Amino acid sequence: MPTQGKLEAVCKTVLERITPKPDERKKIEGLAKTLERKVAEAAEYFGVKAAVRLEGSVAKDTWLSGEPDIDIFMRLSPTVPRTALGEVALKVARKATEGARQVERFAEHPYLEAFVDGVRVNIVPCYEAKRGEWLSATDRTPYHTDYVKARLTPQMRGEVRLLKKFMKGIGVYGAEIKVGGFSGYLCELLIIRYGSFLEVLRTFANLRQRMVVDTENHYEGRKDELPLLFNEPLVVVDPVDMGRNVASAVQRQKLYTFVAAARAFLENPSLKFFYPPETKPLTVGELKEALQKRGSTLVFIIFGRVEAVPDVLWGQLYRSQRSLAKLLETNDFVVLRHTVWSDEENLNAFIFELESHILPPVKRHLGPPLEKIEDCQKFLAKHSANPETVSGPYIEDDRWVVLIKRKQTDATTLLSEKLRDGGRSAGVAKEIAQALSRSFKIYKNAEIVEVYSRNSEFAKFLTEFLQGKPKWLEKA
């Protein structure tokens, strides 16, 4: 067991690195002020009535040095129709950041991401809504900012920064669908509730069952209602909206990765958790050797551009991944692991690791129990003189059974056939199916070097996937 001293020393080192220095702070705060003004002016220019305000981690002073995101919110009148909200906001935002690189983004409604002086700026619309009378998902944000600002001491801001950096380091930070992890606001609420980074870690390290955080005691005396309202394993009741679980986006795997990492860090603190070593991709030769020695089969489905914004893309990728894994499993392939990768531009990959991509040509097929007389008749009629029947029908215990030829014995053939038309019938999501129906390619084991050697990000991802082990699990 490490001494408290060792833990504190690591935290101190990290905190020094991630707390913005006066120069950086001055630059970012100045830029935020300027942008606030520019957005207000642009709104006025278009005759749009809007309350413009800085939100997010810069407003709350919980941003990480070197990784600022400036969020400027425009609060519009509820008289603007929802369908027009995004359009109006985009027009204003484009004008306010004229000359900067601009990317249209989409969450619940469109918003603009711009890069100004090398800093990412999000200009987001919302409604001037009364507390509890939300018209769009972003309406709560100004209330969140106010709630957090009023409660965080300067000391606690450091603790938030540590928690965020830790979560980034172990890959569970971010509520976007791609990550399915912890949002910045969630980190702040956890610090408000538990007081410090280490206390949050200790709490999660001891997680043994469902965890409910209700800092504002919205459910005082009504705790029984919570399981009916929320079924996620981690529930953090939103202080500004008791009907909302701030942790609803946190996937189980991310929650438990955090739990495991918290335990490991408390046992053996190290900078590695905050600053994981960069992955050095295997050379092509090493990759080939690793795949050969491994003995499993990796099947890759590689395809190109999907017409969808990131949140939609990842939602559809994950859904399709699950459906394809299911397809393989219902056809008796043993799926060891599966994952998905995307550069969000021109290259997407589903990866399935199988015990084997070839199945034996014969399988057992259980018929009805003898007591179901009509089903038995149908079963015998179907299998008794069928050329696909290898043996039987025979009686085993109280059922008819046959050994029959297996229809699909090769996973790559199965996938090729099912995806030829996009794979909608196999549960592939719409936009993914469109991309697949244009073209895709299936690679098996070392055949992937073709893709691997021309895309270093993919190479890094695959190297990590093969290793499988979180970096913080390595002994120091």
Place this chain on the structure above:
Amino acid sequence: MPTQGKLEAVCKTVLERITPKPDERKKIEGLAKTLERKVAEAAEYFGVKAAVRLEGSVAKDTWLSGEPDIDIFMRLSPTVPRTALGEVALKVARKATEGARQVERFAEHPYLEAFVDGVRVNIVPCYEAKRGEWLSATDRTPYHTDYVKARLTPQMRGEVRLLKKFMKGIGVYGAEIKVGGFSGYLCELLIIRYGSFLEVLRTFANLRQRMVVDTENHYEGRKDELPLLFNEPLVVVDPVDMGRNVASAVQRQKLYTFVAAARAFLENPSLKFFYPPETKPLTVGELKEALQKRGSTLVFIIFGRVEAVPDVLWGQLYRSQRSLAKLLETNDFVVLRHTVWSDEENLNAFIFELESHILPPVKRHLGPPLEKIEDCQKFLAKHSANPETVSGPYIEDDRWVVLIKRKQTDATTLLSEKLRDGGRSAGVAKEIAQALSRSFKIYKNAEIVEVYSRNSEFAKFLTEFLQGKPKWLEKA
């Protein structure tokens, strides 16, 4: 649907063949009389007080032409100790059948089987017991004989013969452990209850759930007690002993084979059910081709003499067969079917048909859920730096998981290693393990031709096993 006429025509033909003609009847009844006398004389010679009487199918006139079994019972005084019962009986029986071929048999206690004038004769001891005060399992037999003789009309004796011959033809006749089927007494009780062969078939053809026959109404008004007393799917309360299920030896597979055959016969009556065509074994060339085309793997464990009487031998063979199938399954091999064969002398064979005898070298190994903190620590300590770990440990949902090297990838290696010392630890029964520890050989697929080509009974058995389909299922 065939007309009643077609059914009756087939039954008539069979009945003519299986009813003993006057000459044969005279010979058998004369032989039985002689033997009764000889056994009585032998008992007297040794000073053993014994009531000697003919029992069984000859006594009840329900034996099949060409297949008589003469059962002579010696009822001894309850003062003879159980341990001496068999010894005394054997001594008497040997003397009574001096000069004939004699084989010592064993059911609950030893008895003698002798071949006199080409007829099998069983000389069996039992106690002179009062009804309900049974001292040994065979004490009921004289009561059974009396019960049946008093109730069977000459017409019904023919129906019993038909039922027995049908059951022999489809392989479900005989209560001995090897068969696990219907005894002669059980056939007689079914005819007494349902009146005719066809009515018995109709009753079983419609079997949809547990069936209880209680001809003597022992459980009148107490039917609720039956499920507590008997848990077999077929319960036939013994008229002379309400605590005994005459069908307790009937295995589910035999019961349901009878059900299925009854349905098939009523649909499409044919002599084939009573006289199945002899199996013509595949030639060695055909066998090799059939195994190759099949695509599965047949694994044979061949071994020699087991020191045990047939009932014990088969009991141990079946038990060992199940244990070895379980061994293969717990090691992830997919067992399609398994069976056992024995000539009851020098050659025994376990046969396992596997999807494949080779498994992929990697498998998924599920660890504990994250909430079990101590188990997680142990799991990580064990797998984190283990050379057997192929990938991970990683978190999937809420558990730790690893991909690890599979210990056993070849079924024949697994079996060889486990059986080297007889296989007791793998659940092989005692006498079988003794035989195995002396020597055994494992054959795979066509390697079996070595055994196949020198044993025609085994060849017949394997040919039928590969086909799998009951002969009566073939369309005429």
